[in-house]
Amino acid sequence: MTLRVPQRILVAPSGFKESLDAGPVAYAIAAGVRRVLPGVHVDLAPIADGGEGTAAMLAATTGGTLHPLEVTGPTGAPVRSHWARLGPVAPDTAVVEVAAAAGLRQVPRDRRDPAATTTFGVGELIAAGLDAGAATILVGCGDSGTCDGGAGALQALGARILDDDGLEIGRGGGELARAARLDLSGLDPRLDAATVVVAGNPHNVLCGSRGVARIFGPQKGAGRAEVDALSAALENWAAILERDGRDAGDLRTGPVTGASGGLGAGLAAGIGARLRSRFDALLDSGLTGVDLDRRIARADLVITAEGAIDLQTPHGKVPAEIARRARAHGVPVVALAGSLGEGAPLVHDVGIGAIASIIPVPMPMAEAVADAERLLTDAAERMMRMILVGGALSVRLGRGGDRPPAAGARRAIGPRIGTAGRNRIRGQRR
Structure with a gap:
């Protein structure tokens, strides 16, 4: 059977302070997603948090x-x-x-x-x-x-x-x-x-x-x-x-x-x-006309982002709010950040499945701020490729793989991948 990939992706980020407003952040992430899945439907929902922009x-x-x-x-x-x-x-x-x-x-x-x-x-x-x-x-x-x-x-x-x-x-x-x-x-x-x-x-x-x-x-x-x-x-x-x-x-x-x-x-x-x-x-549809919950419910995956994910993120920041709403609809959420600070893993408790920094190598903060758009696009591409690998692994484990699982390992349940699925994955890699 064919490997299923996300068909509708909602990109709902915050802005990166003193670098990019939420709109450009959303566009940069979408560009990275489309490098991997050029035909996917990407819904852009940059989130206004009351601050700049x-x-x-x-x-x-x-x-x-x-x-x-x-x-x-x-x-x-x-x-x-x-x-x-x-x-x-x-x-x-x-x-x-x-x-x-x-x-x-x-x-x-x-x-x-x-x-x-x-x-x-x-x-x-x-x-x-x-x-x-x-x-x-x-x-x-x-x-x-x-x-x-x-x-x-x-x-x-x-x-x-x-x-x-x-x-x-x-x-x-x-x-x-x-x-x-x-x-x-x-x-x-x-x-x-x-x-x-x-x-x-x-x-x-x-x-x-x-x-x-x-x-x-x-x-x-x-x-x-x-x-x-x-x-x-x-x-x-x-x-x-x-x-x-x-x-x-x-x-x-x-x-x-x-x-x-x-x-x-x-x-x-x-x-x-x-x-x-x-x-x-x-995000009140009655006050501003923005109906985020409806858009989340229609998505297969939500990607959010923030300048820094740390101890403060679960306490009223955009990624935590997005995760809270997505959890109510059973939609998985991943998050990108300019930096991962102390306490960043705590966001998993509020419903964010995976987090990643957009900075691949050590660099001066001024350089990262100036190049944030490219870094976001590259990071979104890396994130999507990892998601596809996870999907392929789930399918492989679902059909048993080529060898028995290790003792105590849980077997994922999923469809078999056929020739069409393999060709589809190869096409996405090109």
Whole structure:
């Protein structure tokens, strides 16, 4: 009997930070797959995770439009940014990407200080969505360079944050230590009629030992003393939000409250934003028109990818989410990564059957980043060839092979491979 090979492959990767967005990653993987199986149906589903590229990706996926806009950047200087209007499935929805207005990449390395950076530009993007008549504004959180609890975004939308003397505080997370009162009387009135949804990692919380200042402050430029000061400032901010803001549940340790340096908590208490797991929001067919589960169910194999697979991957990262959904449909998943870090094998527990690094030999990180597209394509080809070898081995063991199995070995069950199957495999090797 003929060796069966995957006929429908879903490629659903994340982007590789500071290298490739999810779209180019998906195209590169597909190219490698087609080197081995040129006639296979490859369904490309680059996954928006709320970080860099989310607005553009959702605009492209839904047939929407991307709108450029200059806003206040994280350091206070103007930056070129954008927001998206989704296509026909959700034409009244605007997508605001935090990374496009307050991203870490927009902060020069010598100025990375989360006590000073602001989300003011995020508020300006939300206002732009309101100007365009959007009824729903989806705020994608990820890759931020800020830790101001969303205070900057609220200031841009008309809120006033006052100190003990009734004077407005400045911008940046460090200023929250001086905050004493939140005045929402000047908020943009159009927010009352709009639905704002914050899509973030549910594992990110505002305060406590796992609060955003302690977990993400160092990668945004904070030293140990700065982390302690920021944590205390956010505790003060949480108390103010609970007293002067809207009732939004547990603002200190609730899911998504710590998204993008605490933006989730600020928008929830300040403007009544709904906090949702980023994948539930971004892959919600009712909200964005993206129906990933249907596409997974139709696939024979799913290939996902991420810049680094490590201890953090099972906790809300794209490959783990893809595996969780695929497991519900009984579809196998493999994953490619720029690097395999500590704890990478833990992803097998969440449903990823095999993992591989795209880097075949030691090389400088800068070289790997610059050549990521070729490395991805080559790695996808290697992965597919290994999958075909596994299929051929399964068939061989299923028909008994040429010799008896070793003692204790389990015999796979599978069809026999005939002449047509052998010819098919030879053709794939050419």
